[in-house]
Amino acid sequence: MMNPSLDQLETPTLLLDEARMMRNIERMRAQMQRLGVGFRPHVKTNKCLEVSRRLMTSATGPITVSTLLEADQxxxxxxxxxxxxxxxxxxxxxxxxxxxxxxxxxxxxxDSLEAAQAVIEKSRASAQPFEVLIEIDCDGHRSGVKPEAAELLEIGRLLQSAGLPPKGVMTHAGESYNCTGPKALQAMAEQERAAVVRAATRLRELGMACPVVSLGSTPTALSAENLQGVTEVRAGVYVFFDLVMAGIGVCAVDDIALSVLATVIGHQPEKGWTILDAGWMAMSRDRGTQKQPLDQGYGLVCDLQGQPLDDFILVGANQEHGIMASRSGRTSGLRHLPVGSQVRILPNHACPTAAAYDYYKVIDSQQRVSAHWPRFNGW
Amino acid sequence: MMNPSLDQLETPTLLLDEARMMRNIERMRAQMQRLGVGFRPHVKTNKCLEVSRRLMTSATGPITVSTLLEADQxxxxxxxxxxxxxxxxxxxxxxxxxxxxxxxxxxxxxDSLEAAQAVIEKSRASAQPFEVLIEIDCDGHRSGVKPEAAELLEIGRLLQSAGLPPKGVMTHAGESYNCTGPKALQAMAEQERAAVVRAATRLRELGMACPVVSLGSTPTALSAENLQGVTEVRAGVYVFFDLVMAGIGVCAVDDIALSVLATVIGHQPEKGWTILDAGWMAMSRDRGTQKQPLDQGYGLVCDLQGQPLDDFILVGANQEHGIMASRSGRTSGLRHLPVGSQVRILPNHACPTAAAYDYYKVIDSQQRVSAHWPRFNGW
Incomplete structure (x- = not known):
């Protein structure tokens, strides 16, 4: 029997273009090889065994997780x-x-003495060791101690004195999501590298081996020119990419492997609106392109082959309604998509969009559904 | 055995305060009784049999759904x-x-001739009837035909001529979410009522019975003073309420029955930040209070009894990190919550926050978990 075609699917539903995904995976693999560094893929974007299997360097890992539910699975x-x-x-x-x-x-x-103390106490109470990395703040984005902070050494010493010497240091250049263009991204990649390597050096000067030096974000991983002193890179969203990544210039819109299939359910012609059955529940409330030069609303509307459809974006969204309109605000001369027409919508941010679904519908090069791959959401 | 206390829970997790919920349900019940109108609760917020059972006027319905998965369940x-x-x-x-x-x-x-034609064709092909309501646009918010539009009568005639006379009309005053204060909300409730009653009148003038006249949104349902001509009200978010509803004045912060339990995982003292393990995956990306007079960031931070904790809100969020800080921007003299401390965060919008979880942890008046109530997400 033939695999189902898109017009046989009830909407909204989440499509994963396997060929685009494999191209993205191959790109990161080549980049890691060129840099000569280990790779610990982050599974937080995909939360799926089938996808992660294709990222991993071996069936037993290593991987990075964002929740202990991911670790369990x-x-x-x-x-x-x-x-x-x-x-x-x-x-x-x-x-x-x-x-x-x-x-x-x-x-x-x-990243604190308080947490180190709690880990030491639990280790003593359970008579079990823990492998601890100290988080380094390379860009003021959220967590971590600064590489030059006194607290870095205090945490290292406390762990060491309790028989749990730090396994290493790690950082994440979250601010890379706010960079644009190769120059800024290369500079951010070097800032990330320099911070975490400097932190490792300081701990080593105190006699700690600090074997792990870990960093990563999709933009910096793909932009780094040299990762001297780094032992492993972490990245996750590159597997699908999204409009935010396209906006900062690390991928093309045509590389985005994830889309939401939606159906036209009505029109408000005097406003130039086409109403779709994919709202913010289907796309997420993420507006990550809002501060970028090209605001994509709640998503970029494409035809069934995944090519942008005129200049249509989702200009608004309710729980189960998406409002599709021209980016330019034109209200006349627009292409009329009859009720029942299907479109594919590219997401601003792959992670929250995918999280609304329990599985991916994997589509092949004939735009037919070749597999259902389950996700695990929640904690 | 005693029910588990909050400090025994792994975070983030979704708490439902049963006493607050029952108070909210009773308030809507009394309002519907006072107005003398039917009630068809919307289950899109709760997506849960246990919660919906408490809203429904009978075990067999009626209810309103936002997805056919809800209908199936x-x-x-x-x-x-x-x-x-x-x-x-x-x-x-x-x-x-x-x-x-x-x-x-x-x-x-x-709300279109195109859709009416598709329904007529399916009815013919299947030899089955459909009960069709025509959606009315009362406020320009998204879908619907205007009550005075020629298309309203054309759709009615088309359906009638095919042997599927419209069962009635329905509208939703989505713009009520952008109102503030009782006067504006009462006016919006009357606008919603007048629009849908006018549409019913026009169809009746053509000889259609149009027995159902349906409207609703939580703000208008709770603000309406008179629903003459209306047969049923729909509302859903009132069961939990949220910060958006508090911001427009239809509930107090203390009425909000839903919260996310989170744990302190670090600090950035020089910025006045406390880092929590609840980010936008746990809270959703909804920023519905951003345009309100009191911007609550990604959520209002409360103590374990559900009372606001100083002036702390989530000023930022990453996938699994929430950044808690003073609303005023103060960075010194702040209460220090040690690593491991728990807080409860009230959501901007109950619907997307709840959608991140597979179940509610129901808590009793002693802040203990008395039940797990499953939700069904997706389509």
Whole structure:
């Protein structure tokens, strides 16, 4: 039997273009090879065994996760080396111990003496070690200690004195999402590298081995020219890309592998509006392109082959309604898409859009659904 | 065994305060009774059998849904009267027929001749009737035909001539979310009523019975003083309320029944930041209070009893990180919440926040978890 075509699908639904995805994966693989650095893919964007399997350098890892639910799911699938890249909350340490008891090498991160103390206490109480990385703040984006901060050394010393010397340092250049163009991205990649390498150097000067030096974000990973001193790179959104990534210049719109299939359900002709059955529940409330030079509203509207359809974007969204209109604000001379027509909408940000769905509908080069790949959402 | 206390929960997780919810339900019930009008609760906010059971006027309905997945779930639970309140896409009519075949009285809506034609064709092909309401645009918010539009009568005539006379008219004053204060809300409620009653009158003048005259939104439902000519009200978010509803003045912050439990995972003292393990994945990207007089960021931070904690809000959010800071921007003299401390965060908009979770943790008056109530997300 033939695979279903798009017009047989009820909408909204999440499409994953496998050929585009594989091209994105190959691009990152080549970049890591060129830089000669380890790769620990972040699974937070895809939250899917089938997708992650295609990113990983081996079936047992390593990977990066954003939730312990992701760790549970990948551990159950045989992954043995997992970095949980959010500063650890003391009430999650029992969960980490359960994962370790399953034979998973878990790395946790922290950026304070308070958290280090909690980890030491739990290690003593459980008579189990933890592998701890200290998070470094390379760009003022959110968490981490500054590479020159006294607290970096204090945390290192505290962990070492308790028999849990830091396994290394890690950072994430979240501010790279606010850069535009290759020059700014290269500079941010170097800033990220220099910060985390400097932190490792300071800990080593105190006699700690600090074997792991980890960094990453999709924009910096793809822009870095030299990662001297770094042992591993983390990145996740590159597997699908999205309009935010296109806006900062790390991919083309044609590289975006994820889209939401939607159907026209009405019109408001005097306003130039076409109403779709994909609102913010289907696209997410993410407006990440709002501050970029090209604001894509709630998403860029494409035809069924995934090519942009005139200059249509979602200018507004309600829970289950998307308002499609010309980016220019034109209200006349617009292409009329009859009720029942289907379109594909590219998302601003792949992570929250994908999170609204329990699975991907994987589409092949004939725009037919070749597979359903489940996701795991939540915590 | 005692019910678990909040400090035994891994975070982030979604809390539902049952006493607050029951108070909100009772308030709407009393308002509907006072107005002497039917009530068809909207289940799109809660997407939960346990919650909806407490809203419904009978175990078999009526209810309003925003997706056909909601219709499926409630049909399986014995609900027999369901309005799907998004203009019908032709590719969903087979799904509607399946629901009808299960004995559910399904009402669908449309606002165009194109959609009416598609419904007529499907009715002929399947030899099954459809109950059709015509959507009326009362405020320019999204879908619907204007009550004075020629197209209203054309759609009515087309349906009638095909043996599917319109069951009635419906409208939704989505613009009520942009009103503030009782006067503006009362005026919007009257605008909503007048528009939909006028549309019914015009259809009746052509000889159509038009028995159903349906309207609703939480703000207008709670503000209406007179609903003459209306047969039923729809509302959904009132069951939990949220910061957007508090901002427009239809509830107090203390009425908000939904919150996200989060844990402190770090600090950036020089910026006055406390980092929480609840980011936009846990809160949603909704920034509905941004245009209100009091911008609540990504949520209002409360203590474990649900009372606002100083003037802390989430000023920023990453995927799994929330940045809590003083609303005033103060960076010194702030209360220090140690790593591991828990807080409850009230959401801007209950619908997208709840959609990130597979269940509610229901908490009793002792702040203990008395039940887990599952939700159904997606389409």
């Amino acid at each position: 990948f551990a159950a699938a045989g992954v043995k080396d997992i970095l949980y890249a959010v500063c650890i909350a003391p009430n999650k340490l029992d969960h980490v111990l359960r994962l370790q008891a399953q034979g998973v090498r878990m790395s946790i991160i922290l | 409630f049909a399986a639970a014995g609900v027999k009267d369901i309005l799907y309140a998004v203009c019908i896409a032709p590719n969903k009519l087979d799904h509607v027929l399946r629901l009808q075949a299960q004995g559910v009285r399904m009402s669908i809506i449309l």
